[in-house]
Amino acid sequence: MIRIILAEDQAMVRGALVTLLGLEDDIEVVGEAASGPEAVAVARKTEPDVALLDVEMPGGDGITAAEEIRRVLPGCRVVILTTFGRPGYLRRAMEAGAAAFLVKDSPARELAAAVRRVRAGERVIDPGLAAAALSAGPNPLSGRERDVLAAAADGSTIADIALRLHLSEGTVRNYLSSAIGKTRTRNRVEAVRHAQAQGWL
Amino acid sequence: MIRIILAEDQAMVRGALVTLLGLEDDIEVVGEAASGPEAVAVARKTEPDVALLDVEMPGGDGITAAEEIRRVLPGCRVVILTTFGRPGYLRRAMEAGAAAFLVKDSPARELAAAVRRVRAGERVIDPGLAAAALSAGPNPLSGRERDVLAAAADGSTIADIALRLHLSEGTVRNYLSSAIGKTRTRNRVEAVRHAQAQGWL
């Protein structure tokens, strides 16, 4: 019997996935969570063999949760589940010690299969995605550039960002400019979109 | 036996929801689709009692599909399923003749319940969401303002938009300006975000 927990914010898909996995003879869902921190707590309590974690969750993403779970329960394998197959996500997931990386538009049966293979010590990664992640190279943005770009994502003006990050407006402009350069885009908005698509934020 | 079809782009959650619904004694899933147009085609072929349609799908959204299905199969009830409980979505769904509107973060059991209630002639709408949709009022943007704002969403410059929509740059600026005014925001990006959050695009 493989004991697993599942973290996913949308209750309806969480419920559906839980029943789906519950139908498998060799899998037992011993816990559920709706956020990253909750997942860590549940993992602590239930000590599962495998943790399925969604990346996109409000209040702490799945990758951060993965790191913590790996630290607290080194024996627990982590499967990262995501809507978006972004290269940067994959990279970060691997660095966080994940054993598998699944995108939600692969068929449903893959999920149980991945759980079994991971339990058996294998790693499960989509080959095309792996290639994309490698060819894309690592995140070229410096820490501060990331901060500023992230702060710009919601349509904030330079003045807003400067205030929020305690920087001068000129500095914010400089960071944005260099981020635009590194993403090889034409303006803030494109830079933000590109960085998000690469999973750099 | 209630015959239903399900349209949802993410294969994994589609599969999970299908098995979930398949477990119900009185429900039979007779078709699946991964896009709006495909949903219409499947509905035509299978003539289901109820069609479950996701709003967010690439290549034709669920609400447009709902309209067409209602036209082709007046006896078929439509349930709209969505990740985001945006007031504008609800409004458009109702105008398209939907019988139910569910957000994916309500519990999984709601789904089968909604199918049954809809089949029985009831309408299923989250009360809080209905209130929000009413209090928010209708979409204040004119057709062209919507077009221009939508075209601006990807970070396009004024010149890009003008070219794409065959307008003068000044005209584009004017539409953007009035959209910014109507959304009571400070710039393009905020206007786009606000309009999207309201389901106006």
Added chain:
DNA sequence: CCTGGGGCATGACAAATGTCAGCGTGAAGG
């Protein structure tokens, strides 16, 4: 010890953006 990079700041300049006041059309409604 020197160099390169990240971090932070100026100031100056060019380009893009946002605002306003107009002006004309045509379609819809009182």
Added chain:
DNA sequence: CCTTCACGCTGACATTTGTCATGCCCCAGG
């Protein structure tokens, strides 16, 4: 018939944004 509103355009103006050069501090690597 007159008004209103969406649509499309112009020109002028102020503000914001993006770019570039330059300077400083600190730290790590060769």
